[in-house]
């Protein structure tokens with residue numbers, strides 16, 4: 001069986017976390033969210049958590065070296081053998097290089113990059129709603145604006161890199177959760193990627 005390696009990219013509030021988990025389950029691969037890894041480390045008070053707490057609360061980016069080391073470590077574990085879906089990484093072009101180097105060393109590559117397309121106004125209103133519901137410390141108005149600006153400046157350019165490789169599927173991120181999941185599955189199947197057998 002061949003492994004499936006996916007990325008999901010979109011602005012904060014695009015629903016990429018939720019869709020990422022669904023798509024990973026559909027294709028039988030491990031979902032890795034770097035934001036979740038960092039938040040769990042902060043909550044558990046580990047040395048990694050201590051290192052990244054203030055950065056996350058300001059909505060800034062953790063260093064590329066540290067983030068890439070965390071991802072390499074996670075993808076080297078046995079439960080990533082069937083493939084993976086990365087949510088929130090790579091976040092800039094330097095991280096794309098780090099990921100390329102890691103995958104090249106294993107003779108692997110990314111099969112598809114799911115770009116979730118959601119207009120800025122919609123992202124902001126979804127994030128404000130989530131802030132009210134979940135009380136995330138990085139969902140205040142000021143921090144939201146910072147995170148979206150970083151997305152536009154640093155993350156959106158990674159899509160151009162992957163576009164030149166012909167692996168990007170741009171998906172309309174407006175609709176119900178199920179509609180969006182179905183769109184993503186259809187795009188990935190059109191690439192010849194195969195769903196995991198139903199359990």
Ligand code: AMP
Nearest residue numbers: 034035056059060061062067088089091
């Ligand atoms: P997220 O849930 O993906 O929005 O991530 C929450 C926070 O974790 C971000 O605002 C960053 O501080 C940090 N973070 C997550 N992924 C990365 C990454 N690939 N590079 C740097 N920082 C990251």
